[in-house]
Amino acid sequence: MSHGLVKRLSLCLCSALLVASCAKQNKQAFYNTGIIYCSESNPVTFNPQLDTSSTTSDASSHQLYDRLLDFDPESGRIVPSLASSWLVTDDGLTYAFQLRKDVWFHTTKYFTPSRNFNADDVIFSIDRWRLTSHPYHYISGGRYPYFESIGLAQNIAAVERINGYRVEITLKRRDSSFLANLATDFAVILSEEYATQLSQAGTPSKIDELPIGTGPFKFESYRKDHFIKYRRHDNYWRSSLSTAEDDTAPPDNNRESEVRVDDQNQAFGDNTPNDGEQTTVEQLIFDITPRSSLRLAKLMTGECDATAFPAQTELEVIRAKDDLILAEKPGLNIGFWAFNTQRPPFDNPDVRRALAAAIDKNTLLEAVYFDSAIRAKTLLPAASWAFQNDADDTAYNPVLARKLLADAGIETGFSMTIWAMPVERAYNPNATKMAELIQRYLRDVGVEATIVSYDWTTFRRHLREGLHDSVLIGWSADNGDPDNFYRPLLSCGAIPSGTNRAMWCNQDYDRLINDALETDDIEARKAIYRQVNRLLYERLPLVPIAHAYRYQAYRAELEGIKINPFGGVRFGGVEKTL
């Protein structure tokens, strides 16, 4: 009798253990089908053409959409994406793109594609921001800040459909950064079929709220301040691609047009960044968590698998933990203090020089960046090919500052505002703290500074309206070209789009940077940019402060996640292992 009892008991125990381990495995299996990413803020829209903020790009650009071209995150070279190959004429004015076949748009509750991707979609996507007469141009506001700031719409003469899978774009002037601009986060390809369907239904703005693209994930739902939910795109074109299948043709020597090979970019034929089979990740969720300490906490407990913008103070903690990984890369970014040069007395370059001399940049670097940034002398970081190591830089000199202020007629007790952005960015992880430190320095030279801040969307809106005296903000490059720093930040054309925070317009400057685009010769461009740096040092519309490292913090179970120095975070191809 007892023998049977023991047997039954042990059987019970065994089965219980089995069930428990099964349950644990079930739980693990379930959790591996989803990736949760802690994001720091709400996206403004789901179409990155309409906004330059990295939150919007992170949420949409690489998740929902593809571009014609892409940057390889390791080498920075331009590689094919939706355009499988391209040719450029000798005069550098006509670009012909061969489009990839068998690419499908998302199928969701609100849209089912009846055809695959073709030239019409490319033409629609470009013409939308290029032509003010386009029916979709003014939908959702009509502002395309990135393209406006580089003036691309003015430079494109024509976009022609050669056949279903070939598009030709003709420029008016040579632009050696054109291909780079097409690879930025903002140059996404939308679905023309979806757009037609929406405008027939009378709800065209939904194209930016309920997005359709060709990217690895499709949109499912969005709750402001809470989450964004995405689902895997089962027909994603990259999943069916493998390294062997490269459908790019080698250059044909019999062609009349020559293949253009930029010095800094290789034209085509490289591996696409994220090849692989169908990912096992079915869900991608963005958990919107504005506080960075909470993001770190969620990363530590596993409630998030990866997080955005870890604060500088947290980096050591992440490095110390075994189940977390901190990836770092020198960033292509700049954090700066910009003056509103349209407001007196900040229109006086001597006043700006005085204020710049009043602060000690090294202290700011230490206190705010905790050694994860390098002091910035000019706009360009060392990672850029046009970096100038021997550029002039402002030095900490409070005596000079006081003298210059007095000469300019600024009295002691002069008050100004410093606008500090409320979000963390790689280029400035704690603008409020920096503002407080600057406040102290300014007090020493007799200037009383008040710190102003709003929630991020309101903040940027007010900046665009020019309500600030000075602002602590920065810029992350969208492509590897130095023009991507100089033009959107300080050119005249960038003021209406809001990226020129100093509201500075200088004809010499504009002329110089335009000249730099005329040539493809690297040395010539470098020389021009040296002149530009000199001009900026003399006029000081902004004080460059730091170039920061970029960090990505994630749990060790994630594989395939890489830092993309040229754009937003990418989750296509990221897997989760046990």
Add this chain to the structure above:
Amino acid sequence: MTQILVRYCTLLILTLLVLTIISFSLAYLFPGDVLENLTGLVPQNDIQRAALEKQFKLDQSYVHQFVYYVSNLLTGEWGYSFTSGLPLREEVGIAMPATIELATYAMLMALFIGIPLGYYAGIRCYSTSDYAINSASITIYSFPVFWFALLLILIFSLQLDVAPLSGRISLLYHIEPVSGFILIDILLADTENKSLALKDALSHLALPTFAIGAIATASMARMARRSVIDVKHRPYIAAAISRGLSSWQIFFRHILRNALLPILPLMAIQITTLITNAMIVETLFSWPGIGNWLIQAIYQRDYPALRIGMMAVSTVVITLTILVDLFNRVIDPSREKYERAAV
């Protein structure tokens, strides 16, 4: 009986009326332009302004507007939030049950753990176990709730990795919000991973409930203890002892119910404290309840949300309080006046 009911009903309606007047006048008290505060739209010119005013009835007398406001409230037209653009009714409908769920579980914890503990301490008053319970309860009661919650997070979430610290359930689960109470919703939903989801939800509930519940438990324990001690010194207990009843009999027949009666009204104040604590703790745990929602609304100066939120919370709290009072009055008509707080 009916007279009492009528009295309490009138009290409820009167109080709600006062609240509605207050929340109505908030629109005029908030800084800034009234029209902008109510609608979130900035009129570009006078024509637009006039049209908007007409649409929102701002051009009519205060009484008129008040009537309009009340009728809107009753029909469910609560307006829209500035920040999210969603109808406020939906937002409150999601947020309110979350807080009520949290508060309910904490209350249950306080009732079922606090009262027995208090009884135990009271029966064995001035003994070592009484001292232990008393000092423990006064210590826990003195914790500021936000610090207590923070400590719990630091120890249990981050050091020991036992419980999660944000939200009601992992975002990977898709649970349709039918009732607003997550445990019920999981049981009603049609996903395959019900048991996983339940476990997940329970682990998310654990820390916040404990944070609020512990303080409420301590408070309840103290009140119960005080009440038991008071009852023990009453003459009829002495009479019962002299009659020869055993301590168990005394306990069950006399002390239990008689000590319970005075603390029931004190529960009304407990509800208030519980909801306040829940609102504070929600911010720490990112719990999507009405407290978190209101605090986000105040950060973003979302005036319509503030009005409706204030209205919603006060209505719930006051209704509960009056119900508790009514209940007390019904079961114990011998008391002439209800005591509110005498620990």
Add this chain to the structure above:
Amino acid sequence: MLALFVVFALFAPIITPYDALEQNIDGLLIPPSWMANGSISYLFGTDALGRDLFTRIIYGCRVTLGSAFITVVLAMLVGVSLGAFAGMLRGVRSSVANHLLDALMAIPTLLIAIIIVAILGTGLVNSMWAITLALIPQFVHHTRSFVRGEMKKEYIIASKLDGASKWQLFVHSILPNMTEMLVVQGTLALSIAVIDISALGFLNLGAQSPLPELGVILADGLDVTYLAPWNVAVPGMAVFFMVLSINIVGDGLRSALRKRVSY
């Protein structure tokens, strides 16, 4: 312990070695003196901006305790007068008003604070108004019931027969007897006020950074919790001990009162 806090509050500027707002850039996040890297010159370490934590805590005690005290006193004054007035009245109107007030007493403090912050803006003073408003009904209620109860007693009737007016009745007869009840209620209210003021400071609805208030110091420390946990531990403990001491003192007073009454 309570006495210690009172001393802190009153003598803060004399005791503290540093200015509460002064930032020491070179000394960021120094650990407290009992840990390995700490130094005795910074007893509790420094916070993320280099401010000495010990100084801030002492000032913080002053701010928190001081404002809580003022709040309670104010609430007491207003509440007692209203309650006395209501207690001496008779009739349906007073009863209605009383019931109403009791019902309104149920509104959570945080809610009142949120509304007041929405109307008046953030800041320590505004949060004090909010908490005063929230505490008044309590005093009103207790005063009213006390006064009502006293009015029935013989010595009051005797004074009335003597010809005393209502005002004299109140001041000379009832008030002295009320002091004990007031003290007890006051300590209860004080502990509530301390917790509420620090909670509001923590939520950024009351005192604002860089004002040293214990809740604000705690909130500031949240960002560096893992690097420098003392930033969070110490202010929290300060509030905790403050409230604990108030509660213990209050408890003791209550027991003493009860003993007196029952014998």
